[in-house]
Amino acid sequence: MARSGPKLTRIARTLGVSAATVSNALSGKGRVSAELAEKIRATAAELGYVPSLAGRALRTGRTAVLGLVLPDIANPLFPQIAQAIELAASSAGYGVLIADSRGDVTTQTKAIERLIDRDVDGMVIVPRRGTRIADVGCPVAVIDTPSTPGNTVAADHWGGGRQIAEHLRALGHRRVLVIGNNPASNVQNDRIGGIRSAFGDGAFVEILWIEPLEREQGKGCPLGLAAKVAEGFTAFACVSDLHALRALTELQRAGINVPERASVTGFDDLIWSPVVTPALTTARMDMTRIAAIAVEALVKAIGERDPADAGIGAPVTAENAEVPMQLVVRQSSAAPPATQFQPAQTIANARTTTTAKNIAPEGEHQP
Amino acid sequence: MARSGPKLTRIARTLGVSAATVSNALSGKGRVSAELAEKIRATAAELGYVPSLAGRALRTGRTAVLGLVLPDIANPLFPQIAQAIELAASSAGYGVLIADSRGDVTTQTKAIERLIDRDVDGMVIVPRRGTRIADVGCPVAVIDTPSTPGNTVAADHWGGGRQIAEHLRALGHRRVLVIGNNPASNVQNDRIGGIRSAFGDGAFVEILWIEPLEREQGKGCPLGLAAKVAEGFTAFACVSDLHALRALTELQRAGINVPERASVTGFDDLIWSPVVTPALTTARMDMTRIAAIAVEALVKAIGERDPADAGIGAPVTAENAEVPMQLVVRQSSAAPPATQFQPAQTIANARTTTTAKNIAPEGEHQP
DNA sequence: TATCGATGATTAAACGATTAATCATGCGAT
DNA sequence: ATCGCATGATTAATCGTTTAATCATCGATA
Numbered sequence: 001m002a003r004s005g006p007k008l009t010r011i012a013r014t015l016g017v018s019a020a021t022v023s024n025a026l027s028g029k030g031r032v033s034a035e036l037a038e039k040i041r042a043t044a045a046e047l048g049y050v051p052s053l054a055g056r057a058l059r060t061g062r063t064a065v066l067g068l069v070l071p072d073i074a075n076p077l078f079p080q081i082a083q084a085i086e087l088a089a090s091s092a093g094y095g096v097l098i099a100d101s102r103g104d105v106t107t108q109t110k111a112i113e114r115l116i117d118r119d120v121d122g123m124v125i126v127p128r129r130g131t132r133i134a135d136v137g138c139p140v141a142v143i144d145t146p147s148t149p150g151n152t153v154a155a156d157h158w159g160g161g162r163q164i165a166e167h168l169r170a171l172g173h174r175r176v177l178v179i180g181n182n183p184a185s186n187v188q189n190d191r192i193g194g195i196r197s198a199f200g201d202g203a204f205v206e207i208l209w210i211e212p213l214e215r216e217q218g219k220g221c222p223l224g225l226a227a228k229v230a231e232g233f234t235a236f237a238c239v240s241d242l243h244a245l246r247a248l249t250e251l252q253r254a255g256i257n258v259p260e261r262a263s264v265t266g267f268d269d270l271i272w273s274p275v276v277t278p279a280l281t282t283a284r285m286d287m288t289r290i291a292a293i294a295v296e297a298l299v300k301a302i303g304e305r306d307p308a309d310a311g312i313g314a315p316v317t318a319e320n321a322e323v324p325m326q327l328v329v330r331q332s333s334a335a336p337p338a339t340q341f342q343p344a345q346t347i348a349n350a351r352t353t354t355t356a357k358n359i360a361p362e363g364e365h366q367p
Numbered sequence: 368m369a370r371s372g373p374k375l376t377r378i379a380r381t382l383g384v385s386a387a388t389v390s391n392a393l394s395g396k397g398r399v400s401a402e403l404a405e406k407i408r409a410t411a412a413e414l415g416y417v418p419s420l421a422g423r424a425l426r427t428g429r430t431a432v433l434g435l436v437l438p439d440i441a442n443p444l445f446p447q448i449a450q451a452i453e454l455a456a457s458s459a460g461y462g463v464l465i466a467d468s469r470g471d472v473t474t475q476t477k478a479i480e481r482l483i484d485r486d487v488d489g490m491v492i493v494p495r496r497g498t499r500i501a502d503v504g505c506p507v508a509v510i511d512t513p514s515t516p517g518n519t520v521a522a523d524h525w526g527g528g529r530q531i532a533e534h535l536r537a538l539g540h541r542r543v544l545v546i547g548n549n550p551a552s553n554v555q556n557d558r559i560g561g562i563r564s565a566f567g568d569g570a571f572v573e574i575l576w577i578e579p580l581e582r583e584q585g586k587g588c589p590l591g592l593a594a595k596v597a598e599g600f601t602a603f604a605c606v607s608d609l610h611a612l613r614a615l616t617e618l619q620r621a622g623i624n625v626p627e628r629a630s631v632t633g634f635d636d637l638i639w640s641p642v643v644t645p646a647l648t649t650a651r652m653d654m655t656r657i658a659a660i661a662v663e664a665l666v667k668a669i670g671e672r673d674p675a676d677a678g679i680g681a682p683v684t685a686e687n688a689e690v691p692m693q694l695v696v697r698q699s700s701a702a703p704p705a706t707q708f709q710p711a712q713t714i715a716n717a718r719t720t721t722t723a724k725n726i727a728p729e730g731e732h733q734p
Numbered sequence: 735t736a737t738c739g740a741t742g743a744t745t746a747a748a749c750g751a752t753t754a755a756t757c758a759t760g761c762g763a764t
Numbered sequence: 765a766t767c768g769c770a771t772g773a774t775t776a777a778t779c780g781t782t783t784a785a786t787c788a789t790c791g792a793t794a
Contacts, residue, residue, distance in 0.1 A: 007750060018774050023752060030753080031772055050484045054424035055750030058779045063421065065464075074450060076638050079441045082449070086467045090478075095485050097432075097462050100453045111457075117417045118462050220641045242639060245612070249643040252619035271443050272609060272639070274587045276616040374780060385744050390782060397783080398742055422780030425749045 006047045014043055026051075057119065065095045066298065067115035071128030072103040076242060076270050081143075084291035085124055092299050094121070103128065112136055122298040122316075124291075129185035133315065139301035141294040142315045145190045146322045150315045153293040153323065155285035157187050160325030161194020164237055164265050164283050167327060171335045173235040173263060174203045177228050179247060180239045182211045188239045191267060195237055206233075210243060223247065226254035229262050234336035241266035241273050244280050248332065259334035269328055278331030286323050293318045373414045381410055393418075424486070432462045433665065434482035438495030439470040443609055443637050448510075451658035452491055459666050461488070470495070479503055489665040489683075491658075496552035500682065506668035508661040509682045512557045513689045517682045520660040520690065522652035524554050527692030528561020531604055531632050531650050534694060538702045540602040540630060541570045544595050546614060547606045549578045555606045558634060562604055573600075577610060590614065593621035596629055601703035608633035608640050611647050615699065626701035636695055645698030653690050660685045 012019040017036070024030030025040040032040075057063045066089050070078055082098070089096045099115050101108030108128065115123055122139040133140060133150065141152040148154075168176060178195055180188045192207065199205050214221055225236065225247055236251075238244040244266030251258055258264050258278055266273060269284035297318040379386040384403070391397030392407040399407075424430045433456050437445055449465070456463045466482050468475030475495070482490055489506040500507060500517065508519040515521075535543060545562055547555045559574065566572050581588055592603065592614055603618075605611040611633030618625055625631050625645055633640065636651035664685040 008752095009750080019751080020753075020775080021773060024773090027752080031770095033772060036772085052425070052750050053485055054421055054430065055779090056752075057421035058419070058425050058750080058781090059752045061779080068465075074446045074638060076443065076446070078449075079443070079445045082445075082465060083441060083467050083469065086465055087469075090481060095464050095481070098435075098449060098453055098465055100450050102450065102454075114457060114462070118420055220646055222644070242642070245639050246642045246644070249616065249619065249645075252616065253624075253644040257620075271441060272612050275609070275613045277589070277613070277620040278616075279587055375782095376780080386781080387745080387783075388743060391743090394782085398740095400742060403742085419780050422749090423782075425751090425780080426782045428749080 005050050007052070008049075011040065011044055011047060011049055014047070015040060061119075062121055062302070063119045064093055065097050065118070065120050066295070067097050067099055067112070067118075067120040067123035069099045069101065069108065069112055069115070069123055069125040071101060071108070071126060074103070077268055079271075080268075080285075080287045081126060081291070084287040085295065087288070088291040088295035092295055094295070094299070099123075101128075121302045124294050124298065129182055129187075135314070139298055139305060140315050141298045141318075143290060143294055145186045147190055148186045151321060152297055152316055153290055153318045153321050154187075155290060155325050156322045157190035157325070158194035158197075159322075160267065160283040160285075160327075161191040161196075162198040163194075163325065163327040164191075164267075164281075165195040165198030167281070167329065168235045168237065168263060168265065168333065169199060169203065171235075171263065171333060173336050175231075175233045176203065176205055176235040176237055177225075177233045178205060178207045178237050178239070179223070179243045180207060180209050181243065183209055191239045223250055225250050225262075226256060229254075229256055233262070235263040235265070235333070237265050239267050241268050241270040241280055241282055244282070244332070245272065245276065248276065248278075248280070259332050261337050263333040263336070265333055273328075274330070281330045281333040282328050283325045284328050285325055290323050293320060293323070372417050374419070375416075378407065378411055378414060378416055381414070382407060428486075429488055429669070430486045431460055432464055432485070432487050433662070434464050434466055434479075434485075434487040434490035436466045436468065436475065436479055436482070436490055436492040438468060438475070438493060441470070444635055446638070447635075447652075447654045448493060448658070451654040452662065454655070455658040455662040459662055461662070461666070466490075468495075488669045491661050491665065496549060496554075502681070506665055506672060507682050508665045508685075510657060510661055512554045514557055515553045518688060519664055519683055520657055520685045520688050521554075522657060522692050523689045524557035524692070525561035525564075526689075527634065527650040527652075527694075528558040528563075529565040530561075530692065530694040531558075531634075531648075532562040532565030534648070534696065534700065535602045535604065535630060535632065536566060536570065538602075538630065538700060540703050542598075542600045543570065543572055543602040543604055544592075544600045545572060545574045545604050545606070546590070546610045547574060547576050548610065550576055558606045590617055592617050592629075593623060596621075596623055600629070602630040602632070602700070605631065605633050608635050608637040608647055608649055611649070611699070612639065612643065615643065615645075615647070626699050628704050630700040630703070632700055640695075641697070648697045648700040649695050650692045651695050652692055657690050660687060660690070 008019045008022050012022045021032055022040050025032045025037040026044060053064060068082065068085055070081065086096050097115060097118060097120060099111035101111045105128070116137060120138060122141070123136065124141045124143065125133055126143045127133060133142060142150055143154050144151045145154045145157045147158070176199070178192050180192055182188065196205050208223065210223070213223070223246065236247045238247055244264050248258055248264045251262055251264065256262055264280065266280045266282040269282045273280040273282050297316045301316040375386045375389050379389045388399055389407050392399045392404040393411060420431060435449065435452055437448065453463050464482060464485060464487060466478035468478045483503060483505065487505060489508065490503065491508045491510065492500055493510045494500060500509060509517055510521050511518045512521045512524045514525070543566070545559050547559055549555065563572050575590065577590070580590070590613065603614045605614055611631050615625055615631045618629055618631065623629055631647065633647050633649040636649045640647040640649050664683045668683040
């Protein structure tokens with residue numbers, strides 16, 4: 001749309017100076033006397049002058065727009081990411097253009113191309129599991145996991161896994177089922193790796209992958225967790241709150257009380273985690289910080305870059321590529337039942353005999 | 368960043384014609400002979416020509432960018448909306464700039480101003496409950512609810528409420544608790560209105576508002592649903608799947624089986640709805656269609672608008688402002704228990720005596 | 735044959751900002 | 765008195781596209 005506000009020349013005319021001087025005064029680049037500069041800034045502010053991004057972009061080759069590429073917008077983590085990136089970008093003077101790829105790789109490529117065609121100055125990519133980022137011809141910040149080559153900044157998923165595991169371990173759990181979605185995900189593998197490493201040899205850790213299971217049994221199929229409880233598992237450590245929710249409801253539905261008879265933990269502190277019953281114990285990423293670092297690295301790379309060259313856009317790097325995760329202990333995790341090492345038969349019938357201890361760590365609903 | 372591709376003049380030079388002719392040929396506006404136009408299109412395609420949005424924007428005053436304003440990006444519905452809008456916009460040749468307002472009204476105003484400063488051609492606003500959209504100086508599509516004045520297009524929330532209610536009614540429910548968040552929300556009120564109207568006088572419908580309750584008792588507080596079951600309520604109709612999830616887990620935790628002893632329904636078919644146990648019965652919006660209509664209306668208004676005038680931007684209107692919702696019946700709703708009209712005392716103890724009927728409508732997990 | 739009209743293409747002027755190059759001025763030093 | 769230099773401001777070109785105005789050409793009509 002057409003600008004409502006005044007143009008550069010209008011301010012110039014108002015003060016009887018040239019447009020160049022106004023531009024210089026506002027950007028602080030050329031040589032302008034202090035008092036004139038001040039006067040210019042004043043009238044610019046008074047008239048509500050906002051520079052035309054189009055004009056500036058045409059001349060400088062900078063659009064002041066970043067692209068945000070996500071593997072799948074439907075990802076429940078998306079709101080957190082988008083919000084954080086938007087905040088960081090806008091405080092740095094950048095706009096954020098979204099590119100959805102609906103989980104499809106070719107769609108993602110197309111989306112990235114559209115961003116390029118729109119002359120974004122840089123982009124933030126949260127890659128789908130295992131996706132290689134092709135050279136896109138502009139600075140790129142990759143948010144994946146610290147262990148992935150080319151990663152710019154990310155949460156310390158491995159460390160998050162360790163925290164979850166140490167928490168469960170301290171509670172007394174020794175037989176835990178880790179629930180993941182897809183073995184090809186770097187993030188999930190790091191989280192699981194962290195969990196395993198913290199449990200070490202003193203515990204039995206098994207992994208259940210949902211996606212392969214669903215390929216066989218259909219989407220939304222039962223995970224068979226009641227049977228796992230019967231086998232002696234006392235904790236279910238899920239790599240996402242989405243899976244934790246699935247596990248929680250499946251257990252509850254089977255009459256298995258959480259956390260008395262089995263603990264459930266998640267990851268990401270998604271929107272529902274604090275409000276379900278029992279509220280989910282989880283590990284949260286510091287998205288605000290991650291986004292700030294990613295955008296900062298991007299902005300720096302953009303600044304150093306010669307706008308004329310459409311060179312290869314290697315992923316940018318940041319000082320602190322690893323942002324620690326924060327353990328959030330709520331009600332879904334507790335000590336395992338005393339009967340935990342009895343034979344399966346006994347455990348399966350334990351329901352009526354076990355007395356529920358009502359523990360309530362970090363309750364958020366006390367007024 | 369600087370464009371990698373060739374410019375208009377490069378194509379012109381390649382063919383020995385003027386830049387204007389190339390522009391005319393590509394836009395089909397001026398007078399160009401058919402064969403020359405074809406030749407121009409061919410070489411443009413061959414050289415991979417992509418017009419500079421900046422140059423075009425400067426000349427035409429059109430940036431080909433739409434703004435997307437959401438009350439709160441953290442809203443779990445956001446992914447659906449953003450995805451749908453992005454799809455609709457990009458197929459219409461527009462980019463989507465996001466503006467987050469973190470639930471705050473003044474932040475929202477600032478976000479909108481930033482969009483204006485960036486010269487968006489129009490914007491899609493999903494207003495926070497009761498927010499009045501100030502004149503923003505560009506075409507605006509409002510997605511709220513059909514009964515709100517100024518609304519451009521929206522799901523038929525009232526109708527969705529009716530569908531949910533009719534479903535529950537047909538199952539035999541006569542005492543239902545409607546769970547909402549905030550009485551100030553137009554959307555929620557419409558959904559609830561639909562529910563009430565479909566139940567009519569033959570049933571007892573009570574409303575529970577979460578937000579006021581939480582202000583008293585703290586965030587994530589129990590809703591006291593077990594007591595409601597004891598009072599004879601057999602169904603909990605929530606205005607969002609988020610609340611449905613909360614209700615479901617609270618009931619499960621209290622040992623009340625869903626759907627055998629109480630039915631739970633939601634709204635919006637959020638990401639977790641199909642995978643929790645039991646999967647949630649819900650009413651889904653056709654976001655794709657809503658977004659398509661919103662963007663179409665916006666594009667039309669942009670086309671008719673004189674780029675020179677920065678006139679008042681009244682909300683645009685669309686042909687079909689009302690898009691029907693779709694009832695999705697899953698496992699969380701079933702007929703009420705036979706004991707439903709017995710005194711509370713009996714009902715509270717019914718747990719051990721009631722035999723669970725295992726109904727499985729629309730199961731998504733059969734392979 | 736001179737003229738009119740239609741057709742097809744070119745010229746040139748924008749759009750709004752940035753910036754290298756230029757110009758004017760005043761002051762101190764030679 | 766003049767040169768040089770620093771300072772402060774202006775000129776003019778430029779980014780890439782669109783579009784109104786202009787021009788050239790040719791066939792048909794008066």
